[in-house]
Amino acid sequence: MATAADLLTALDPEQRQVAEALRGPVRVLAGAGTGKTRAITHRIAYGVATGVYAPTEVLAVTFTTRAAGEMRGRLRTLGAGPVQARTFHSAALRQLRYFWAGVYGTELPTLIESKIGLLATAARRQRLSADQALLRDLASEIEWAKVSNVHPDDYPAVAAQRGRSVTGHDHDTVGRVFGSYEEVKRGQGRMDMEDVLLLTAGMLAEDERVAAQVRRQYKWFVVDEFQDVSPIQSALLDLWLGGRDELCVVGDPAQTIYSFAGANAAYLRDFPARHPGTTSIELVRNYRSTPEVVAAANTLLGGSASAGVELRAQRPSGPPVSYTPRPDEVAEAEAVAAQILRLRDAGRSLGEVAILFRINAQSEAFEEALAARGLPYVVRGAARFFDRPEVREAVTRLRGAARSGEAAADTTDGDWVEVVRAILAGMGWSAEAPTTRGQTRDRWESWQALVDQATQFAADAGRAGEAADLNTFVDHLDRRAAEQHAPVADGVTLATFHAAKGLEWDSVFLCGLQDGTLPITYADTPTAVEEERRLLYVGMTRARLDLALSWALSRNPGGRGSRKPSRFLDPLLPDEARASRDRPRTRKVANCRECGRPLATGQELKRGRCTDCPASYDEELFERLREWRRDRAGEESVPAFVVFTDATLQLIAEHKPRTPEALLRINGIGRSKLERYGEDVLTVVG
Numbered sequence: 001m002a003t004a005a006d007l008l009t010a011l012d013p014e015q016r017q018v019a020e021a022l023r024g025p026v027r028v029l030a031g032a033g034t035g036k037t038r039a040i041t042h043r044i045a046y047g048v049a050t051g052v053y054a055p056t057e058v059l060a061v062t063f064t065t066r067a068a069g070e071m072r073g074r075l076r077t078l079g080a081g082p083v084q085a086r087t088f089h090s091a092a093l094r095q096l097r098y099f100w101a102g103v104y105g106t107e108l109p110t111l112i113e114s115k116i117g118l119l120a121t122a123a124r125r126q127r128l129s130a131d132q133a134l135l136r137d138l139a140s141e142i143e144w145a146k147v148s149n150v151h152p153d154d155y156p157a158v159a160a161q162r163g164r165s166v167t168g169h170d171h172d173t174v175g176r177v178f179g180s181y182e183e184v185k186r187g188q189g190r191m192d193m194e195d196v197l198l199l200t201a202g203m204l205a206e207d208e209r210v211a212a213q214v215r216r217q218y219k220w221f222v223v224d225e226f227q228d229v230s231p232i233q234s235a236l237l238d239l240w241l242g243g244r245d246e247l248c249v250v251g252d253p254a255q256t257i258y259s260f261a262g263a264n265a266a267y268l269r270d271f272p273a274r275h276p277g278t279t280s281i282e283l284v285r286n287y288r289s290t291p292e293v294v295a296a297a298n299t300l301l302g303g304s305a306s307a308g309v310e311l312r313a314q315r316p317s318g319p320p321v322s323y324t325p326r327p328d329e330v331a332e333a334e335a336v337a338a339q340i341l342r343l344r345d346a347g348r349s350l351g352e353v354a355i356l357f358r359i360n361a362q363s364e365a366f367e368e369a370l371a372a373r374g375l376p377y378v379v380r381g382a383a384r385f386f387d388r389p390e391v392r393e394a395v396t397r398l399r400g401a402a403r404s405g406e407a408a409a410d411t412t413d414g415d416w417v418e419v420v421r422a423i424l425a426g427m428g429w430s431a432e433a434p435t436t437r438g439q440t441r442d443r444w445e446s447w448q449a450l451v452d453q454a455t456q457f458a459a460d461a462g463r464a465g466e467a468a469d470l471n472t473f474v475d476h477l478d479r480r481a482a483e484q485h486a487p488v489a490d491g492v493t494l495a496t497f498h499a500a501k502g503l504e505w506d507s508v509f510l511c512g513l514q515d516g517t518l519p520i521t522y523a524d525t526p527t528a529v530e531e532e533r534r535l536l537y538v539g540m541t542r543a544r545l546d547l548a549l550s551w552a553l554s555r556n557p558g559g560r561g562s563r564k565p566s567r568f569l570d571p572l573l574p575d576e577a578r579a580s581r582d583r584p585r586t587r588k589v590a591n592c593r594e595c596g597r598p599l600a601t602g603q604e605l606k607r608g609r610c611t612d613c614p615a616s617y618d619e620e621l622f623e624r625l626r627e628w629r630r631d632r633a634g635e636e637s638v639p640a641f642v643v644f645t646d647a648t649l650q651l652i653a654e655h656k657p658r659t660p661e662a663l664l665r666i667n668g669i670g671r672s673k674l675e676r677y678g679e680d681v682l683t684v685v686g
């Protein structure tokens with residue numbers, strides 16, 4: 001077992017200050033990657049080792065079961081195993097189960113796993129038609145109201161004041177459903193997770209004997225991630241303390257990204273004002289990231305309302321942070337997947353690579369690009385794109401329409417795309433995005449991704465001079481779904497910025513960083529925009545070695561390149577790139593792939609080069625490849641461009657690869673296509 005002196009020698013000067021500050025109140029402002037868990041677990045262990053703390057009288061509180069488990073493991077290693085490390089909900093539920101019957105003489109209400117069933121009943125009582133997405137959005141809004149101590153009767157006024165909304169429904173309606181939900185829940189003898197906190201707080205406030213017993217049990221408190229504390233959690237903590245100040249809180253205001261769910265960083269910022277005599281310590285030594293990553297993260301927040309501690313890098317220098325515009329979202333995904341393939345070939349474990357983005361629907365393009373190269377991946381915090389309920393249902397409806405003849409086989413030239421839009425409109429899709437966050441918005445984004453795929457599929461067919469219809473599009477979706485569901489071993493992580501918090505990887509790609517996506521369109525107040533900035537900061541500080549930021553100038557290939565990089569990138573971009581944000585953009589012009597001049601005629605557009613420019617690729621080989629592709633597409637009953645696009649065939653004819661490894665380096669060829677067509681292509685080239 002480590003001695004008290006050993007516990008201190010393992011820490012840097014600031015961490016040692018934390019460990020030695022055994023008497024409260026203490027506030028630790030811990031920047032990303034500065035070893036806050038190390039500091040607070042050593043503080044607890046040092047207090048136990050020196051006899052200041054009795055281990056059974058310490059309660060360490062955090063927000064996730066994963067974090068609580070990690071804390072317990074570290075405390076055991078440091079000789080402080082009996083210390084309790086729990087989430088707020090776990091600690092409160094334990095107290096409720098112990099005291100409830102004795103205080104109230106009844107059984108504790110049954111804890112529900114989900115609000116959805118009770119909410120559906122409540123909505124029907126209010127004559128409100130609610131699908132699953134709306135029910136989930138209502139559940140989220142009720143959770144916010146309850147952790148913010150907002151009563152159903154007060155909800156309409158408070159929600160209006162704070163800019164809350166549930167898509168398509170006014171505040172009065174949401175308030176009535178909220179009230180009805182509470183009635184249904186009480187009538188069935190149930191409680192939800194928010195009730196666990198509310199009932200515990202009520203019990204401690206009403207029964208001084210219970211409160212005194214809890215305070216005798218726990219005399220020393222440590223709360224991690226204090227920037228995420230909600231009003232009800234703060235009130236419960238005050239009741240646990242009972243006027244005492246033996247409290248250490250740890251957090252980072254710059255990582256406040258859950259305000260929409262009730263988190264309030266003011267409890268951390270204003271802690272010294274609420275607790276006179278506070279010892280305040282800053283952890284600034286970043287052990288996670290290279291100086292290049294740390295400098296970029298500091299610059300992002302510098303001078304903003306979100307600025308916190310300024311990090312100081314402790315690792316050796318690494319590669320520069322990259323900032324790259326891409327023509328469209330498909331090109332962005334292809335480029336990132338190609339970079340990851342090179343990292344893997346250079347020895348990087350795919351488990352140490354992550355692609356992060358703002359919303360779940362952005363994952364699909366990256367799923368496709370990774371699958372095409374045989375790179376395994378896992379989607380964190382959400383289902384894979386084709387596993388999402390709204391996507392499964394949409395594909396089923398599209399397949400039914402195609403097989404039943406609802407969309408005639410001769411609806412070519414993109415007419416069938418209107419059928420896709422109509423079918424999705426029948427499910428709730430519209431051309432305009434919902435103006436609020438939540439499941440309704442997430443579902444719309446998934447449907448919009450399917451509309452975009454249909455549009456792109458029709459455009460690819462048109463460029464290849466081939467016909468496409470709803471049947472071939474559904475087959476295309478089925479193929480993509482099949483290829484993206486290979487078993488995952490050591491895979492690339494795909495996650496939103498929110499889902500990535502608390503995690504880290506060697507190589508991180510932050511994608512889709514264009515205005516309108518980050519900050520997202522519904523962030524329409526200065527406060528909301530600052531939270532979007534902090535989301536980007538969280539994403540940047542996940543990287544240990546490599547950090548690449550990118551954005552797409554248009555949504556689809558061939559689209560107008562009118563998007564601008566996120567305004568948050570202004571202080572990070574080179575001068576020329578920063579100035580380009582404010583230049584008016586014109587419609588994308590197709591240029592000659594040989595000399596770069598604009599293409600004028602349809603024939604030039606088809607060839608991709610000027611009439612008088614010699615091709616850089618072997619045109620005879622290109623024609624042989626096209627002939628092979630036509631025959632192979634006929635055998636498989638698919639459009640020729642589904643086998644390979646003209647652009648990919650031109651690259652093959654230019655580079656003349658002689659080995660499977662060389663073929664893999666061609667843009668548009670991944671593992672699956674290599675396995676399916678590689679031998680034939682190498683034969684044609686040879």
